[in-house]
Amino acid sequence: MKNYPESLRLYEEAKLYSPGGVHTSIRNVEPHLIFTRAEGAYVYDADGNRYIDYQAAFGPFILGHNHPYVNGKVIEALGRTDLFGVGTTDLEIELAKKITKHVPSAEQVLFCNSGSEATYHAIRLSRAITGAKKLIKFQGCYHGWHDYVARNMLSAWDKIGTRDPGSAGMMDEAIDNTLICTFNDLENVEETFRQNKGEIAALIVEPIPHNVGCILPQPGFLAGLRQLCTDYGALLIFDEVITGFRHDIGGFQKVAGVTPDLTTMGKAMANGFPIAAVAGKKRYMQRFNTQPGGDVWFAGTYNGHAVGTAASIATIEMMENEPVHEHVFRLGDRMRGGLREILDRLGIEAYVAGFGSVWTTYFMGFEPKHYADLQHNDAEFYVAYRKKLIERGIFKMPMNIKRNSIGYSHTEQDIDDTLEAMEAVLKDMKNKH
Numbered sequence: 001m002k003n004y005p006e007s008l009r010l011y012e013e014a015k016l017y018s019p020g021g022v023h024t025s026i027r028n029v030e031p032h033l034i035f036t037r038a039e040g041a042y043v044y045d046a047d048g049n050r051y052i053d054y055q056a057a058f059g060p061f062i063l064g065h066n067h068p069y070v071n072g073k074v075i076e077a078l079g080r081t082d083l084f085g086v087g088t089t090d091l092e093i094e095l096a097k098k099i100t101k102h103v104p105s106a107e108q109v110l111f112c113n114s115g116s117e118a119t120y121h122a123i124r125l126s127r128a129i130t131g132a133k134k135l136i137k138f139q140g141c142y143h144g145w146h147d148y149v150a151r152n153m154l155s156a157w158d159k160i161g162t163r164d165p166g167s168a169g170m171m172d173e174a175i176d177n178t179l180i181c182t183f184n185d186l187e188n189v190e191e192t193f194r195q196n197k198g199e200i201a202a203l204i205v206e207p208i209p210h211n212v213g214c215i216l217p218q219p220g221f222l223a224g225l226r227q228l229c230t231d232y233g234a235l236l237i238f239d240e241v242i243t244g245f246r247h248d249i250g251g252f253q254k255v256a257g258v259t260p261d262l263t264t265m266g267k268a269m270a271n272g273f274p275i276a277a278v279a280g281k282k283r284y285m286q287r288f289n290t291q292p293g294g295d296v297w298f299a300g301t302y303n304g305h306a307v308g309t310a311a312s313i314a315t316i317e318m319m320e321n322e323p324v325h326e327h328v329f330r331l332g333d334r335m336r337g338g339l340r341e342i343l344d345r346l347g348i349e350a351y352v353a354g355f356g357s358v359w360t361t362y363f364m365g366f367e368p369k370h371y372a373d374l375q376h377n378d379a380e381f382y383v384a385y386r387k388k389l390i391e392r393g394i395f396k397m398p399m400n401i402k403r404n405s406i407g408y409s410h411t412e413q414d415i416d417d418t419l420e421a422m423e424a425v426l427k428d429m430k431n432k433h
């Protein structure tokens, strides 16, 4: 069992200088670990404890921490270049070529630094193109911290239909123009389009809502969204900040065979280095004012920085040249299969959800189809289980309905060690329950 005295001491110090001692709200969880080292599939805290990491910093680490090929390419790039503020770098051209080659909807692409920036740009572009103001999003999906999408980001189960802001200080107009629909419910989406005819600029969706674990789109759902957007003259935005590059080098749109008008990407595109992208049909992308005559503002001091672009090129090269997806899909199946077997054997009611390298175990008796179904998950058990795994050196976010991610650095042995720890924890919890 792990002890964390040095982490706890440093956390007290962190709180003196920053509100809550963390730099992203969701990081404020117990135990308050201070991390000092990361390598491959493992992270280490200030007390020297080692953890097999499945939190993967919310998803970027598709290859693993401090991947030598990616880090090497970044260091090499920094030996000759960094950031210019005018013109274009060779790295930006090379990366744009790769993304437009692999991602079906990406006829053109622009780089920024975070997923939130990417979704902001995609939504504003949609509003400029359609002249409409309203945005459809789905309960349980997360698209960033800004006013355009913050509504209902972490709402209670029954908050659909209420005027629930995601944050104090938001602009009323942004809240009022964000309509919330139910994932996997095409009728609900169609009714929303019908009631707001001519007023919807875009529909934004995580093709798999991974922000609440792993809810798979039912057959025909994404294609149905494509059709509705076409029929009602709205742009379809796939927010592939999590799914992009993680599930396929072409994103989940390639897996699903559904091509959106615009796509946002981040996280796994650069294996943990800060870069994100907005991509889409050329006729839409040309409205950005990076193009002479374009009238939709696009800017950022650090856009296209050598660190992010070099890291992303190297990450995509790894996917082009090595069996990255084959490996993480195989390990994902091994984890899910092993877990189902353990849960069956122990007689614990649970649903093991997942796709490829991502999985979670909901403690409920059926497959969730949308966010509200997750109220049946035993949240207390879910969080307690994750906290106990941390004590045994398995790091998963100790919060309700969070997903886990496997990377290319994880081995069969890591999965088997994890299953062993899970079995011990579940057995213990079942006996006490």
Ligand code: PMP
Pocket: 058, 113, 114, 115, 116, 117, 119, 142, 143, 144, 145, 206, 211, 239, 240, 241, 242, 266, 276
């Ligand atoms: N979209 C999705 C689907 C996300 O999961 C996230 C972040 N978790 C974002 C957008 C926002 O990205 P960032 O945190 O890089 O701003």
